[in-house]
Amino acid sequence: MRIYALYGTSGTGKSSSALELAHRLQIDAILDDGILIYQGRKIAGTSAKYEKTRIQAVKRAIFHYRDHAEEVRRALERLNLERLLVLGTSRKMIRRIVETLQLDAPIEYIPIESIKPAKEIEAARYIRETQGKHVIPIPRVEVEKDLIQRLIASAQKILSPKKEVIGETTVVHPTFSGGRIQIHEQVLRKIVQAACSRFPEVVRVHKTVYSFEDLPRITVAITLRLPFGSSIRPVVRELQEVLYEELGYCLNIAPASIDVHLLSIVIDKHNS
Numbered sequence: 087m088r089i090y091a092l093y094g095t096s097g098t099g100k101s102s103s104a105l106e107l108a109h110r111l112q113i114d115a116i117l118d119d120g121i122l123i124y125q126g127r128k129i130a131g132t133s134a135k136y137e138k139t140r141i142q143a144v145k146r147a148i149f150h151y152r153d154h155a156e157e158v159r160r161a162l163e164r165l166n167l168e169r170l171l172v173l174g175t176s177r178k179m180i181r182r183i184v185e186t187l188q189l190d191a192p193i194e195y196i197p198i199e200s201i202k203p204a205k206e207i208e209a210a211r212y213i214r215e216t217q218g219k220h221v222i223p224i225p226r227v228e229v230e231k232d233l234i235q236r237l238i239a240s241a242q243k244i245l246s247p248k249k250e251v252i253g254e255t256t257v258v259h260p261t262f263s264g265g266r267i268q269i270h271e272q273v274l275r276k277i278v279q280a281a282c283s284r285f286p287e288v289v290r291v292h293k294t295v296y297s298f299e300d301l302p303r304i305t306v307a308i309t310l311r312l313p314f315g316s317s318i319r320p321v322v323r324e325l326q327e328v329l330y331e332e333l334g335y336c337l338n339i340a341p342a343s344i345d346v347h348l349l350s351i352v353i354d355k356h357n358s
Contacts, residue, residue, distance in 0.1 A: 087191045090171045091180040094198030100173045103202055113169040115162075117183065120146040122158050130161035148179060149186045159187050208340035271296060274337075278306055281332045287311055287321050292349055304329065305345045311352040322346045 090113060094100050104116050115124040121131040132154060134146035149155035162170070170189070174180040177195055184193060275294050282288045292307040306329070310321065326344045333339045 087167050087189065088169050089184060089189060089191045089193045090169065091174065091177070091193050091195045092171060092198060092201075093174050093176055093180055093195060096175055098198045099202055099206060100198055103198065104171060104173060107196070107201060108171050111169065111171075113171045114167045115165065115169075116171045116173070117158070118173040119143075120149065120154065120158075122161050124165060124167075129165070131158045147174075148182050155186050162187065162189070205340070205342070274304075274333075277332055277336055278304070278329060281328050282306070282308065282325065284328065285321065285325060288325070289352055302333075302339050302341045303343045303345075304333075304341050305347060307347040307349050309350045309352065310348060311354050313354050318348065318351070322348070 090107075090111060092100050092104060092107060101118055104118060107113070108116055115122060115129070117123075119134040121133045122129045132146060134143040137143040137146055145151065146154065149158065170191075172180050172183055172193075174183060180193065180195075184191075274296055278294045279291055282291050287310050289309040289311045292309065293305075294307075295305040297303040297305075306325075308325075310318065312318065312321070325346060329344050330341060333341055
């Protein structure tokens with residue numbers, strides 16, 4: 087068996103990229119956060135995303151529990167795979183998983199940065215940190231089935247009822263994700279106004295609209311004062327770059343888009 091290892095820090099979008107990578111490399115199965123996935127279905131294991139604390143989630147992901155590790159090990163032997171994709175936050179974590187499951191095979195390491203653009207990684211990390219969303223690369227029906235089994239066994243509500251389906255993946259809200267980060271609109275407005283005040287060309291900031299439903303997006307409506315015949319594009323582009331840097335520095339947010347709406351232009355005749 088040949089082992090491929092996709093690694094990257096938590097929240098960089100490894101699980102959402104796993105299916106595409108497996109299809110491209112013709113990989114038979116995926117080992118992600120404690121579960122073994124084969125042909126789009128969970129074959130064995132229990133997802134670490136069901137755990138109530140981060141420590142328990144880490145232990146589950148590295149197969150610390152003997153019965154859990156044995157279940158997945160037996161399933162791997164039964165499947166007799168040619169290729170396996172293992173997901174982890176680091177090379178060290180992946181080596182530990184491989185050793186625990188007694189997989190004697192060479193490992194080809196693939197950093198998440200080599201298959202996912204930097205902006206998409208930033209967006210994935212933003213969603214994880216602000217909305218607590220985690221991806222499981224199996225269809226919702228598999229998540230529902232596993233949930234019912236766990237509810238019967240423990241008589242506890244483990245998985246949030248809020249789920250969103252993305253192709254053959256399922257987004258869940260684990261208990262250990264720690265809730266959401268809320269940023270007051272006035273704070274964002276002040277940051278935008280402060281950034282715009284650095285531009286003598288900006289006469290007025292009329293309105294700033296924010297959207298955080300999916301990815302962070304900002305729309306700013308302004309009035310510019312420019313000498314006759316001046317180009318607008320360089321000023322707007324520089325303003326977008328400054329806003330991007332300021333929001334990243336102050337709030338650790340990388341906006342997916344910054345749209346500048348020019349409502350009016352004041353022609354400065356004295357500088358024409």
